[in-house]
Amino acid sequence: MNSFFVVTNPIKDPEFKITDQIEKYLKDRGASCTKSVFKTAQEHQNYDFINPDEVPEKIQCILVIGGDGTLIHAAKEMxxxxxxxxxxxxxxxxxxxxxxxxxxxxxxxxxxxxxxxxEQRMMLEGKILRNDSVIAENIALNDIVINRCGSLRIIGYKIYVNGQLLNQYNADGIIVSTPTGTTGYNLSAGGPIAQPTSSIIVVTPICAHTLNSRSIVFSEDVTIEIEIMQDKNLKQNRRILVFDGENDVILEDSDRVIITKADLSAKIIKLNKMSFLELLGKKMR
Structure with missing residues (x-):
């Protein structure tokens, strides 16, 4: 591997000192290296950190300087x-x-x-239907979350799996997670941790108002449909859907969110020979 493209989160490396050091290190060893030019959100339009069309041909690796959030966005965009x-x-x-x-x-x-x-990491595709028309769609490497925004009222929704009603919940929201995302919000909400290279979909209600609320693990080939129930206090209690913590979409009564495994997958380079369980134990401690 000798052709690199560096993506930098300017909040993490504000003066681009580490970025410049990496570029010099690679070029001193005969590799080619191109740096991304950070742009404002308006200049980026549909991209958070990198526009795939701006990446030169024959690039073999994207180096991402930042945290997991930056990496998630770059992996999706590439x-x-x-x-x-x-x-x-x-x-x-x-x-x-x-x-x-x-x-x-x-x-x-x-x-x-x-x-x-x-490692190949599966992603999710989410579509929001309003009156049978798609009003928004996106992909997620971590999770697709429906949550409340505003007053501290619970929201109501129904979950269908392959067209069959699974359950009805009154809760703070719901998390639909990939295996990669199970160590994120899903974990904080009491959901299970999955091997990140597996192909499953984890559904975890958030603080559901019931005695038998548990996460459910599905195979990768199911279609999850979430129907938003009527809310008499809609003006005080907004409901939002987010893809990997961003791209908020406000939901209305009777909106339906269709979630399936995405056709694309993210490619993550691994150097560490430490097993997932060892890494998990280290990070949790």
């Missing part, structure tokens, strides 16, 4: 091009961005020597 990403952790836990600040040079050397492997 999924269609099939270019793998490697995260350099400037965030907190760093389940995905596995390279730490103190071993950047060693990690880059391993890339140059092709001492790595690539």
């Amino acid at each position: 999924a269609a091009k099939g270019i793998p990403v490697l995260g350099i952790n400037f965030g907190n836990l760093g389940y995905l961005a596995e390279v730490e600040k103190n071993n950047i040079g060693e990690s880059l050397d391993r890339l140059l020597k092709d001492e790595y492997h690539i």
